Amino acid sequence: IVYRKREILLGLYAALKYAKKDGLYLVEGPGDVASMHAQGIHNVAAVCGVSFTGEHLALLKMLGVTKLFLCLDWDDAGQKASLKIMKEELRFAPGVTCFFVNPPEEGFTGDPGEYLESSGADKFRELTMTPGFEWTLKFAGEDQPKDQVCEELVPLIASEQSAVRREILIKTLSDFTGIMFQSIAQDVEALRDGKAAQRRERIEAAVQKFSRAGVSDPDNVLALVGTFEKDLEKIEKEFKRNIIGVSYQ
Secondary structure, three states: OOOOOOOOOEOHHHHHHHHHHHOEEEEOOHHHHHHHHHOOOOOEEEOOOOOOOHHHHHHHHHHOOOEEEEOOOOOHHHHHHHHHHHHHOOOOOOOOEEEEEOOOOOOOOOOHHHHHHHHOHHHHHOOOEEEHHHHHHOOOOOOOOHHHHHHHHHHHHHHOOOHHHHHHHHHHHHHHHOOOHHHHHHHHHHHHOOHHHHHHHHHHHHHHHHHHHHHHOHHHHHHHHHHHHHHHHHHHHHOOOOOOOOOOO
């Protein structure tokens, strides 16, 4: 009742005031979270495994966390899990930017906690990061069908908020696949025009937040209803809809 792994990230609420400003490190387990806290790095939460879910993403977006640093273990299992997360859950997440924390050296297969304990927080913070698009692209094989590569990567481009960066990424994907720039650009814009789907996703996140709060604090449900209405009002204003107030209630 208190903790459902597919819905909650361990340590998120301790990290929240830092994560909204500085971004959130996403690690595998409690040991990594403890090691980072011990070294003074507090913007960290754990999936407690290798599965990052749509519920996790909805929660982060609802709480205003817009930047993720994916830092699972640097062994093969961790890297495969990171790629799966990017392709399945973060492939189209408007408003959320994802980076992958690179290992300290080629061939390093330890975990973030081990590296922190041996090298310290300053060295950890100096680790380079690769944006989600570029990191995912490097796993695309030469023998992989080009339309499949585009299917996986176009949503990542569409998630980018900057028009300049979208143009750069479209050219990168066009050069890699040989598919015309204009064709990829059309697919990107078609995804970005899906405002109705984005609005629905945000409302679903608000509903999940209200549902969790109602289960944990049923005696305070009237106050929670007021908070829920404010969340909906913010969403509707963002999507320029004016169906709020008495009629909306």
